[in-house]
Amino acid sequence: MTSTAMTVPIMTSHITFLYAEKPEPCWDFYEAVLGLEVVRDQGRVRIYALPGGGYLGLCEARAPRLAPMERQEGSVMLTLLVSDVAAWHARLAAHGASQPEISEAYRIEHFFLCDPAGHVIEVQRFLDPLPQQA
Numbered sequence: 001m002t003s004t005a006m007t008v009p010i011m012t013s014h015i016t017f018l019y020a021e022k023p024e025p026c027w028d029f030y031e032a033v034l035g036l037e038v039v040r041d042q043g044r045v046r047i048y049a050l051p052g053g054g055y056l057g058l059c060e061a062r063a064p065r066l067a068p069m070e071r072q073e074g075s076v077m078l079t080l081l082v083s084d085v086a087a088w089h090a091r092l093a094a095h096g097a098s099q100p101e102i103s104e105a106y107r108i109e110h111f112f113l114c115d116p117a118g119h120v121i122e123v124q125r126f127l128d129p130l131p132q133q134a
Contacts, residue, residue: 009087015047015079015124017057018024037050039130042106047075047130055081055130056122079122097119 010034020026027046034046036056044060060073082088089100089111097113110124 006091009082009084009091011080011082013054014053014128015057015081016076017059017079019059019075021061023058023060025107030056030058045106049131077120077122078111079124080108082123082125085111085123085125087092092123097123 011077018026023046030046030048031038035048038046039049040047040054044059048056048058050056057079080088085100090099092111092113095113098111100109100111103111107127108124109127110122112120112122114120
């Protein structure tokens with residue numbers, strides 16, 4: 001593990017995104033069978049609160065996407081929710097992070113990078129924050 005003098009910015013939560021060609025049956029499963037609460041419906045994406053903290057996002061696999069990854073069912077992306085995107089970008093820029101952008105369609109500020117194994121990581125701040133979990 002390398003040492004750095006830079007302070008680690010605060011991470012507020014996370015979202016694990018799952019992708020499905022036909023998301024409707026999955027949405028029904030997570031809502032009716034697992035009983036998860038929808039905290040944000042973005043049309044092609046639904047975000048659920050998870051018991052114990054964190055969120056699960058379920059997306060249409062072929063929907064227009066912002067992430068630099070293949071559009072296929074079974075893909076997974078880790079999204080780290082932060083309050084200061086610029087601070088995280090400063091910390092991760094040397095590790096291949098894309099430039100931060102604002103998506104008005106999804107009302108987020110975000111950027112992407114990949115871990116050493118190629119997993120896509122999104123660092124994101126909602127412009128309209130998600131409800132706080134107990």
